[in-house]
Amino acid sequence: MSRIDLDHVWKIYPRGDVVAVQDVSFVCKEKEFLAILGPSGGGKSSTLRMLAGLEEISRGTISFDGEAVNEMGPAERNVALAFESYALYQRLTVYENIAFPLKARGMKKTEVNKKVKDMAELMDLIPVLDTYPAELAGGHQQRVSLARAFIRKPNVTLLDEPISHMDQRVRAELRARIRRLHDDLGLTTIYVTHDQAEAISLCDRLAILNEAKLQQIGTVDEIWNSPASRFVAYFVGEPAMNFVEGMVEKGKRAVVATTEGKAVLPYTGTVEEKYIGSKITIGFRPQQVIISRKKIDQGALVGSVRIIEFQGDTSVLTIKLADEGGTEVKAVVEASQRYQPAESVWILIKPDTIHLFDGNHPVLHRNGFQKS
Amino acid sequence: MAEVRLENVSKYYGRKRAVQNLNITCGEGEFFSIVGPTGAGKSTTLKMIAGIESITHGTIYFNEKPVNDLPPQERNVSMAFESYNLYPHMSVYDNIAFPLRAPRWRMHLTQQDEERRVREIAEFLGIADLLERLPQHLSGGQKQRVSLARALVRKPEVYLLDEPIAHLDARLKFSTQTLLKEFATTYRSTIIYVTHDYREALGLSDRMVVLRKGRIEQMDTPEEVYNRPATDFVGKLIGEPPMNIIDGEVVTKDGKTLFNVGDIFTISIRDDKVESMKRVARRENGRTVSRLGIRCEHINISRNRMSENSFQMPVYAIVHEAESSVVTFELGETFFYVRTRGEEGFRDYRVEEKVWLDFDQDNIFFYENTIDISKM
Numbered sequence: 001m002s003r004i005d006l007d008h009v010w011k012i013y014p015r016g017d018v019v020a021v022q023d024v025s026f027v028c029k030e031k032e033f034l035a036i037l038g039p040s041g042g043g044k045s046s047t048l049r050m051l052a053g054l055e056e057i058s059r060g061t062i063s064f065d066g067e068a069v070n071e072m073g074p075a076e077r078n079v080a081l082a083f084e085s086y087a088l089y090q091r092l093t094v095y096e097n098i099a100f101p102l103k104a105r106g107m108k109k110t111e112v113n114k115k116v117k118d119m120a121e122l123m124d125l126i127p128v129l130d131t132y133p134a135e136l137a138g139g140h141q142q143r144v145s146l147a148r149a150f151i152r153k154p155n156v157t158l159l160d161e162p163i164s165h166m167d168q169r170v171r172a173e174l175r176a177r178i179r180r181l182h183d184d185l186g187l188t189t190i191y192v193t194h195d196q197a198e199a200i201s202l203c204d205r206l207a208i209l210n211e212a213k214l215q216q217i218g219t220v221d222e223i224w225n226s227p228a229s230r231f232v233a234y235f236v237g238e239p240a241m242n243f244v245e246g247m248v249e250k251g252k253r254a255v256v257a258t259t260e261g262k263a264v265l266p267y268t269g270t271v272e273e274k275y276i277g278s279k280i281t282i283g284f285r286p287q288q289v290i291i292s293r294k295k296i297d298q299g300a301l302v303g304s305v306r307i308i309e310f311q312g313d314t315s316v317l318t319i320k321l322a323d324e325g326g327t328e329v330k331a332v333v334e335a336s337q338r339y340q341p342a343e344s345v346w347i348l349i350k351p352d353t354i355h356l357f358d359g360n361h362p363v364l365h366r367n368g369f370q371k372s
Numbered sequence: 373m374a375e376v377r378l379e380n381v382s383k384y385y386g387r388k389r390a391v392q393n394l395n396i397t398c399g400e401g402e403f404f405s406i407v408g409p410t411g412a413g414k415s416t417t418l419k420m421i422a423g424i425e426s427i428t429h430g431t432i433y434f435n436e437k438p439v440n441d442l443p444p445q446e447r448n449v450s451m452a453f454e455s456y457n458l459y460p461h462m463s464v465y466d467n468i469a470f471p472l473r474a475p476r477w478r479m480h481l482t483q484q485d486e487e488r489r490v491r492e493i494a495e496f497l498g499i500a501d502l503l504e505r506l507p508q509h510l511s512g513g514q515k516q517r518v519s520l521a522r523a524l525v526r527k528p529e530v531y532l533l534d535e536p537i538a539h540l541d542a543r544l545k546f547s548t549q550t551l552l553k554e555f556a557t558t559y560r561s562t563i564i565y566v567t568h569d570y571r572e573a574l575g576l577s578d579r580m581v582v583l584r585k586g587r588i589e590q591m592d593t594p595e596e597v598y599n600r601p602a603t604d605f606v607g608k609l610i611g612e613p614p615m616n617i618i619d620g621e622v623v624t625k626d627g628k629t630l631f632n633v634g635d636i637f638t639i640s641i642r643d644d645k646v647e648s649m650k651r652v653a654r655r656e657n658g659r660t661v662s663r664l665g666i667r668c669e670h671i672n673i674s675r676n677r678m679s680e681n682s683f684q685m686p687v688y689a690i691v692h693e694a695e696s697s698v699v700t701f702e703l704g705e706t707f708f709y710v711r712t713r714g715e716e717g718f719r720d721y722r723v724e725e726k727v728w729l730d731f732d733q734d735n736i737f738f739y740e741n742t743i744d745i746s747k748m
Contacts (some may be wrong), residue, residue: 168570171612176688179702183723197694220694238546239546309549311575312598335598
């Protein structure tokens with residue numbers, strides 16, 4: 001399957017002069033599963049439509065395996081598409097739906113039959129081949145839609161939010177199936193979604209688009225631990241990264257002014273000299289802190305528990321800090337740890353999980369990244 | 373604030389049963405959620421409490437006073453629906469202020485007091501900058517928050533909220549959920565909350581009820597419902613991935629009671645769990661079959677054998693979460709899921725690699741067969 005190159009790609013809609021995609025360049029490697037993540041209006045859909053050939057490329061080049069596809073139609077590009085809405089032919093059986101792309105190419109009946117059976121086997125659709133889409137549950141219909149997309153061995157598979165609206169019982173299963181299919185068939189897959197959990201679950205790498213521009217591309221670990229901007233830091237992760245106002249001091253430490261003086265937070269990595277002594281935004285993830293009921297003298301912020309939201313195997317605490325602004329932050333704890341409202345807790349922030357931002361710019365750099 | 377009690381409440385539409393014999397008490401100041409799939413009877417129940425659906429059988433009490441014959445406006449409830457029901461010709465401000473002006477409640481607020489209360493709730497829900505707009509100029513998510521603000525602006529006996537945050541995008545949904553919890557904690561209000569999303573119910577509720585086809589499957593605290601689902605149905609409905617539900621044959625051998633899943637694995641069931649396993653066992657084709665339930669975080673996974681009860685299976689697929697991974701296995705007609713968190717190399721398992729699995733028997737349950745667990 002193909003490697004995909006976007007080289008300085010723009011999408012400008014002449015009406016109203018709207019720039020939907022601005023100078024975006026990235027590579028999706030052969031057999032890679034790449035997720036494009038961003039808020040609505042960020043440029044994801046326009047990018048997907050340009051990849052599919054449904055939308056003209058205003059400037060720049062998209063190539064598959066080094067060959068420009070700008071002038072090719074969707075059929076010539078051999079891309080498979082599956083959307084949030086299944087778009088199945090209601091008057092055709094499941095078998096006929098899956099066979100459709102093959103028949104459209106004039107493939108022989110015996111060959112079609114074999115290919116459809118193989119694909120149906122892979123997607124556990126054998127028992128329903130003779131039924132009509134309307135008789136099937138949503139998860140089943142989406143599987144038919146995926147089977148139809150994959151059957152003609154596409155160069156590139158494009159998926160547009162095929163899971164996010166499904167109920168939770170089906171979501172876990174479809175995620176596993178899509179990832180397995182991608183691996184088994186050796187596909188190159190680009191997956192567009194606004195749902196960060198969905199993107200994280202499936203991809204090898206993540207491309208983040210916002211305001212028409214590429215914000216960052218990297219593995220989940222890279223984006224999680226070394227976000228390129230405060231926007232990316234905030235956008236990826238639920239609950240989102242916490243931000244507290246503080247200051248950088250000498251000796252690799254950030255400080256937060258509190259009602260009782262100051263809290264000292266040592267960090268690893270380096271900050272440019274010019275930031276020493278200046279105001280800074282300190283970021284840390286709710287998933288990476290340790291909560292303690294006992295006082296911790298250094299590396300922790302103290303606060304009181306305001307809200308406890310149980311999630312199953314974890315709970316999310318909303319904690320009001322004893323800093324000058326009374327900032328609210330979140331922490332994810334094991335659900336077996338019970339906390340009470342108004343209880344005092346210390347939030348231990350490990351030195352290698354601290355982020356520092358000057359406005360939107362990260363200013364704390366670590367050589368290579370270390371998983372905490 | 374009132375206590376709300378449903379006593380043997382049923383609702384029939386002609387011959388069709390919507391809810392049957394519900395006995396539910398929502399205590400004063402309690403946040404109580406009604407959860408279930410589409411068609412479970414959640415909204416019907418809420419509408420009977422509100423007085424906009426008649427009650428076929430049974431009685432609904434507010435503070436021990438029957439309200440069956442009271443029309444909605446005399447029950448002193450505040451409602452928000454999934455369909456926002458905003459007055460299209462009124463500004464957001466006037467929509468929110470509407471319940472404060474209703475003659476029925478004789479509130480007679482001064483202009484200043486009214487404005488203070490409208491602004492307070494609008495700021496709380498992050499819509500203060502929309503007050504001058506008309507509903508037609510709002511997005512779906514904004515309309516939903518206006519609808520919620522209108523429900524929360526007054527202090528009634530009971531708040532009845534039907535999917536009030538269902539149409540917000542993910543980020544806003546979570547933050548609004550936190551606000552609702554804060555509201556409930558601050559005012560100790562009686563809130564009855566309908567949702568199909570188990571996460572909202574777990575996060576918000578003091579207690580919750582799971583409905584299925586008009587009947588109660590389980591009524592308890594979120595912790596109990598999650599940690600000890602009463603039925604296979606509840607296990608599958610609550611949690612993502614859902615609870616693993618596995619059918620196996622009960623075999624006694626050398627004084628041990630075994631749970632045997634085809635030629636895939638056999639585990640020895642701990643003595644204190646044997647009785648519950650046998651209690652729900654059924655005969656199928658001459659064999660004794662039982663149904664085991666275990667959540668994905670209670671299965672240990674390793675490249676090394678962990679105990680006598682460990683067994684090996686090939687990995688079907690791996691999907692990731694921010695600080696954990698879910699490893700999926702194919703088991704005949706079903707999938708099952710194992711969550712790995714924090715351990716060294718938790719991202720490194722490979723497709724088709726055979727790994728060792730081990731069930732934490734403190735957290736296994738046995739269920740009667742009430743749902744079809746074959747692949748959906």
